[in-house]
Amino acid sequence: MAEHPGDVAVTLLDQRLAEEAKPLVAGLVTDQVASKLTAQDPTLWGQEAESEAAIRLSWTTLHDSSRPLLAEIDALRAELRAEGVDRVVLAGMGGSSLAPEVITGTAGVPLVVLDTTDPGQVADALAGELSRTVIVVSSKSGSTVETDSHRRIFEKAFTDEGIDAASRIVVVTDPGSPLEESSVAAGYRRVFQADPHVGGRYSALTAFGLVPAGLAGADVAGLLDEAAAAAQKLSVDSPDNPGLVLGAALAAAHARGAEKVVLADTGSAVKGFGDWAEQLVAESTGKNGTGLLPVVVDGPDAAGFHDAGSDATAVAIGPAAGAARIATEGSLGGLVLLWEYATAVAGRLLGINPFDQPDVEAAKKAARALLDSTGDEQADEPALVDGPIEVHASEGLLPEGTTTVAAAVHALLSAAPEHGYVSVQAYLDRLDDASAVLLRTEVARKSGLQTTFGWGPRFLHSTGQYHKGGHQNGVFLQVTGAVEQDLEVPDRPYTLGVLQQAQALGDGQVLVEHGRPVLRLHFTDRAAGLAHLVAALAEVHG
Structure with a gap:
């Protein structure tokens, strides 16, 4: 356990995982990875990553x-x-x-x-x-x-x-x-x-x-004081180095098929740490068809954490609780540095470059292309309309005769492979439409799959890299909504509403090009649409 404000600690609660991580930690100690990382050695991730790593390592100091x-x-x-x-x-x-x-x-x-x-x-x-x-x-x-x-x-x-x-x-x-x-x-x-x-x-x-x-x-x-205190532990080549232990444990879990990391706050006193760690882990590791997918949940009793299967590792941000297999504790500054070290270490063990993001630009390019088109060209005809929801689906996703949102969502969830995941992406108002976060829990319960939730376009700068570059076993539920009062962007030929739609459609287009199923539900009335979707989810058969 963390003993003072600047301390950090990692506890492996799963004995099998601890045994699998032990030789990896020993190898990292032998290779002096912690001290070399602190000294900003760009060779730690192989020759292909060296040029990028050489200009990305100042975070250690x-x-x-x-x-x-x-x-x-x-x-x-x-x-x-x-x-x-x-x-x-x-x-x-x-x-x-x-x-x-x-x-x-x-x-x-x-x-x-x-x-x-x-x-x-x-x-x-x-x-x-x-x-x-x-x-x-x-x-x-x-x-x-x-x-x-x-x-x-x-x-x-x-x-x-x-x-x-x-x-x-x-x-x-x-x-x-x-x-x-x-x-x-x-x-x-x-x-x-x-x-x-x-x-x-x-x-x-x-x-x-x-x-x-x-x-x-x-x-x-x-x-900064908290991070400085943590650095004293994280820079040392020791089997007790928490950064090496966490990085090795995540890599060992991935090797046995647990490519998802479910993050729950268990009383850390740090607010929203999972959202920050989500970007760090997903964007750093999700590439070359591999990587770790963070799934941020609202507590140790949440769907996906308490019932995490063989494809996921439940990690506590704070003291060990519930079904956690790993617990990470410390101050905010200490936790930031801990997870940065661990992510860089996991990247080395996974054989990827943790400092590039090769697939992020694709969605940006698609959105820019749509901004250059007219509004009519951006819009596509819905496959069906069910009350206040227009349903748009990637080709071949909906069976012939689909007439309801419930049936459309069922088709999307059925398209997910075993041990796949569902990504819920809400291009809505994070404050006024805040109740949309409940969709994650409901979809997770209905599907039995690990389910992420992201506000668009925020997640494009976070898990968006993993969606294209990581394990290609996700299905994607986009939620968009009508704009009541748009805002002009001065000296630009588009409004915020047009930009928001272009970002949703552009990302969906890139996902389809990667062969992933995409279902977009457009609320013609946001409040009514969300209520209708929640009711529809209740009808979906697991």
């Missing part, structure tokens, strides 16, 4: 190298507060939003996170007190379409309110990115350069995690 940021963040926060600006909105996707959300959630300080293209959710953020608002625009590449849209919308809103927009925009990006250049030219309040030698999903302790969280009031200095 961020607990030291990020410290100069602390005074800058504190000074900017004090400036803003003195001006009456104390509401922080974050526009970011993937690693740029997930880590700050966990940090502020755990600290109990407010942060408005925009990692969506849903017009309603963005409108709600705009409806806050703009006179008290600063927006942090975070993008590693500097060209993220969602984040660029948010920046344009907020810049216009500030201006329309008679507020100097440049004074309310803070930017976090890689040095030399298009966003850095345009932000400096526009005179934005502050442009923070993030460490370019850290990938997005490993960036929790860079400016991407620290700036928005620190401006919101989280103790980011304490976070």
